[in-house]
Amino acid sequence: MTSDLFDLTGKVAIVTGSSRGIGFAMAQALAEHGAKVVISSRKEDACTEAAKQICDAGGEAIGIPCNIVENDDLDNLVQKTKDAFGKVDILVCNAGISPFFGPATELPDDKFDLIMRANVRANIHLAKLVIPEMKERKDGVIIIISSVAVKKGNNTTAYSISKAAVDQLVRNLAVENSPDNIRVNAIxxxxxxTHFSRVLWENEEALNKRLSKVPMRRIGEPEDIAGVAVMLASKAGNWITGQTFFVDGGDTIDI
Ligand SMILES: NC(=O)c1ccc[n+]([C@@H]2O[C@H](COP(=O)([O-])OP(=O)(O)OC[C@H]3O[C@@H](n4cnc5c(N)ncnc54)[C@H](OP(=O)(O)O)[C@@H]3O)[C@@H](O)[C@H]2O)c1
Incomplete structure (x- = not known):
């Protein structure tokens, strides 16, 4: 039977950085497919509001604030999720930061450390928290958000390195944990x-120049990422692990 390929009924999902943007679109889609969803970001009000939007649409969601650079917040996020819903089946590490644009030779050490802590170390910390119970159940899904930045030279050295590290992290976590039916992938x-990428799209001329090299000739919407997240989280993705999926309108193929 294939009609339930994308069904997530009974699953519990945490999505970091999900009060808006790509995280919210993924959380919304996971909830629409039956998952109980935990909305998380630094701002409690924003989490509550986003969770309410999902509940108003007939889904099940709660908000738990968490700044991903704080280990105590990450611990609290997983513990409160278990208190509310009993387990974590799906972990989506979506929150990421990029607070420095400029030449690599001008990158301050503290910015490098902060970016690696948020975009890499926080994901490892969350994986440590959820994998033991996933192993016991012999079932679990981890999705980490990477970027097309890993394929191009650009002016966000620390961010791009951190996302390249994400791609390697999913391979390592997959090798280590897929024997226990824990699938780990990146998008x-x-x-x-989104708000995050505003500087890259608010100037229409610069945007059009960039889009002229993107085969689909349009900027993506957060919803464009949601379908892949549902696929990877569900039975549809049952034999997929250790991969990075480029969802980019063809941006990373040469034209
Ligand atoms: N947009 C793009 O073009 C693009 C392309 C490639 C990859 N990405 C990746 O996609 C992910 C999501 O970005 P987005 O474009 O959806 O951004 P966005 O619309 O600005 O949303 C970012 C979300 O993360 C939360 N957040 C920010 N800093 C956080 C922190 N330290 N701890 C916890 N939550 C935090 C924000 O809420 P609060 O402010 O309340 O914390 C918000 O919910 C990031 O990993 C980014 O690198 C984006």
Missing amino acids: APGLIK
């Missing part, structure tokens, strides 16, 4: 219209 979005 690498192209340019998506």
Whole structure:
């Protein structure tokens, strides 16, 4: 039977950085397919509001604030999720930061450390928290958000290195944990219209120049990433692990 390929009924999902943007679109889609969803970001009000939106649409969601650079917050996020829903089946490490644009030779050490802590170390910390119970159940899914930045030279050295590390992290976590039926994959979005990427799309001329090299000739919307997340989280993705999926309108193929 294939009609339940994308069904997530009974599953519990945490999505970091999900009060808006790509994280919210993925959380919404996971909830629409039956998952109980935990919305998380630094701001409690924003989490509560986003969770309410999902509940108002007939889904099940709660908000738990968490700044991914704080280990105590990450511990609290997983513990409160278990208190509310009993387990974590799906972990989506979506929150990421990029607070420095400029030449690699001008990258301050503290910015490098902060970016690696948020975009890499926090994901490892969360994986440590959820994998033991996933192993016991012999079932679990981890999705980490990477970026097309890993394929191009650019002016975000620390960010790009951190996302390349994400791609390697999913391979390592997959090798280590897939024997226990824990699937670990990355999604690498192209340019998506969100607050995070505003500087790359608000100038129409610069945007059009960039889009002229993107085969699908349009900027992505957060919803464009949601379908892949549902696929990877569900039975549809049952034999997929250790991969990075470029969801970018063709941005990373040469034209
Ligand atoms: N947009 C793109 O073009 C693009 C392309 C490739 C990859 N990505 C990746 O996609 C992911 C999501 O980005 P987005 O474009 O959806 O951004 P966004 O719309 O700005 O949303 C970012 C989300 O993360 C939260 N957040 C920010 N800093 C956080 C922190 N330290 N701890 C916890 N939550 C935090 C924000 O809420 P609060 O402010 O309340 O914390 C918000 O919910 C990131 O990993 C980014 O690298 C984006």
